[in-house]
Amino acid sequence: SSHLKYQAWFASWRRDMNLNLTNISLPPAAGLPLPGPIRNxxxxxxxxxxxxxxxxxxxxxxxTYLAERLSTIxxxxxxxxxxxxxxxxxxxxxxNCSLAPNETWREGGDWLFKTPTLICGCGxxxxxxxxxxxxxxxxxxxxxxxxxxxxxCHPRFGGGDxxxxxxxxxxxxxxxxxxxxxxxxxxxxxxxxxxxASSRSLSRPKARLWYVDFAxxxxxxxxVAEHSGGENYTANNVLLxxxxxxxxxxxxxxxxxxxxxxxxxxxxxxxxxxxxxGVGFNWFADFAIGREWLTDFGNTIFQMAYVVxxxxxxxxxEPLRKAFRWRQRHSFRAKLPMCLKLSLFFxxxxxxxxxxxxxxxxxTTMKSIAWLTGVQGTGMQVMQDLPLLLAECGxxxxxxxxxxxxxxxxxxxxxxxxxxxxxxxxxxYRRGGHPFDGxxxxxxxxxxxxxxxxxxxxxxxxxxxxxxxxxxGMLLAMPHVEGRCDLDPLNTWWERMRFRGLEAALLVLFLSxxxxxxxxxxxxxxxxxxxxxxxxxxxxxARLLPVPWGAVFTYVQIVPFLVLAYYDAQKxxxxxxxxxxxxxxxxxxxxxxxxxxxxxx
Numbered sequence: 001s002s003h004l005k006y007q008a009w010f011a012s013w014r015r016d017m018n019l020n021l022t023n024i025s026l027p028p029a030a031g032l033p034l035p036g037p038i039r040n041x042x043x044x045x046x047x048x049x050x051x052x053x054x055x056x057x058x059x060x061x062x063x064t065y066l067a068e069r070l071s072t073i074x075x076x077x078x079x080x081x082x083x084x085x086x087x088x089x090x091x092x093x094x095x096n097c098s099l100a101p102n103e104t105w106r107e108g109g110d111w112l113f114k115t116p117t118l119i120c121g122c123g124x125x126x127x128x129x130x131x132x133x134x135x136x137x138x139x140x141x142x143x144x145x146x147x148x149x150x151x152x153c154h155p156r157f158g159g160g161d162x163x164x165x166x167x168x169x170x171x172x173x174x175x176x177x178x179x180x181x182x183x184x185x186x187x188x189x190x191x192x193x194x195x196x197a198s199s200r201s202l203s204r205p206k207a208r209l210w211y212v213d214f215a216x217x218x219x220x221x222x223x224v225a226e227h228s229g230g231e232n233y234t235a236n237n238v239l240l241x242x243x244x245x246x247x248x249x250x251x252x253x254x255x256x257x258x259x260x261x262x263x264x265x266x267x268x269x270x271x272x273x274x275x276x277x278g279v280g281f282n283w284f285a286d287f288a289i290g291r292e293w294l295t296d297f298g299n300t301i302f303q304m305a306y307v308v309x310x311x312x313x314x315x316x317x318e319p320l321r322k323a324f325r326w327r328q329r330h331s332f333r334a335k336l337p338m339c340l341k342l343s344l345f346f347x348x349x350x351x352x353x354x355x356x357x358x359x360x361x362x363x364t365t366m367k368s369i370a371w372l373t374g375v376q377g378t379g380m381q382v383m384q385d386l387p388l389l390l391a392e393c394g395x396x397x398x399x400x401x402x403x404x405x406x407x408x409x410x411x412x413x414x415x416x417x418x419x420x421x422x423x424x425x426x427x428x429y430r431r432g433g434h435p436f437d438g439x440x441x442x443x444x445x446x447x448x449x450x451x452x453x454x455x456x457x458x459x460x461x462x463x464x465x466x467x468x469x470x471x472x473g474m475l476l477a478m479p480h481v482e483g484r485c486d487l488d489p490l491n492t493w494w495e496r497m498r499f500r501g502l503e504a505a506l507l508v509l510f511l512s513x514x515x516x517x518x519x520x521x522x523x524x525x526x527x528x529x530x531x532x533x534x535x536x537x538x539x540x541x542a543r544l545l546p547v548p549w550g551a552v553f554t555y556v557q558i559v560p561f562l563v564l565a566y567y568d569a570q571k572x573x574x575x576x577x578x579x580x581x582x583x584x585x586x587x588x589x590x591x592x593x594x595x596x597x598x599x600x601x
Contacts, residue, residue, distance in 0.1 A: 121488030230545035254444025319343030352394030381432030
């Protein structure tokens, strides 16, 4: 009877897991404990499965993971029609949590070294976006932070013209990256001096932001590895890549948007061209390998969806870009421009009111929409928490608009950084296949136009004491956790706080300009061109070539860019040498003519 009871329980479990296993033998002999939910079933469940046939009903990732789990307990797994076992994928961590439930450490678990979460995306969170705590917390977070920002930007409380004469860095010639244009506003930086609308302006040459160029190149190189078979580097968070690669890309894109002198239409047109080039590469690869791209065009777009996100962010933040630039040129006593008033009262305020009203009701309609349930594991999965996203975007837009209206302050970056990290710590939600970091994009815009408070001191402290910071950072890391914790948050607030705390520290490291680098060999302009090319083409090479040769081929293509960089540097040296000789010759003639004057008299 116990055997029949077990068969009924296993059939129920199999139905719940949407599995279609055939040819399964369940002898009554006691044996090893079974994996996942079977092991966590009733205590009398102790069976020895001998053979399992895995039909095509299971996708390749599901079958790969199930085969791996069963093989660990001595179960023989066969593949239909002699099909070759697929290459293991890290995606099973997220897609098969029901087969591998999250567990705490059996022995020696603690709050510092062996925290509860073993696999991000498995188990249950200590909170969810629809809870009463989440709704009240988000409203209070934005209400308090908005009030503080408004007060600190007002001249009566120390705000005013911060960012007008305090611009310590700018960029005269940052290069393109994976779709984020980075041309400068002009060759010189305009600085307003005075407190009235008619203040005089001074110009000074811009200095290049080398750390942005280096960060962009390194981030794209990491993305190439992730999409070309190196998912295990990301899943194991090697060198904390989950906490800086995509955040740095979004922050650099926000800074680049502020740097761009193009109009919004021209900016979007250039992004659209990059998008078409990248999708063209992917389509060519899909056509060459015979993939059914017509029924799965989302995977043909793949990495170029990031460019679509940048286009959407550019449209949403264009009013703020104009407002920030206006504030940079005008004193706080100047009359507010009509564009700021219109964007505030007809876009950001309605968005915030509608978003918070929808979110505070606790409505879960978006989670039950059929087409959204079919996009699990993709970037569209984040739309299931659309009320939360609308409240966040509207709240950040209102805070920035109010700050521009009354003045400016270097404290705004710190306040918004706390807001961004606090809501991700206390309100966990799944981000699908790509972390939407629009809030970090906005931080990049703000920190460029209004440098963070204490920027020089922080940068100097980091440069002097970075080994100490590195030691504490490694102590806060959680090396035992697997999976994409940036997409599927950890299960407890303490773990999420550690994860987001490290991300915030790395953002400060980047945005403070503490990374002191230079380009004496004059190669970064060309390496950034490679980064743009590699971002558009690396997925195509990964699909056309076996692992890891797609990544190797993409990296090897750096060589032609370095050759071009060498010849370009030689050409520039020749021009400068000729110009220098000409100037020296002119100076010599001028000195000679000056010497002749007195003698003539």
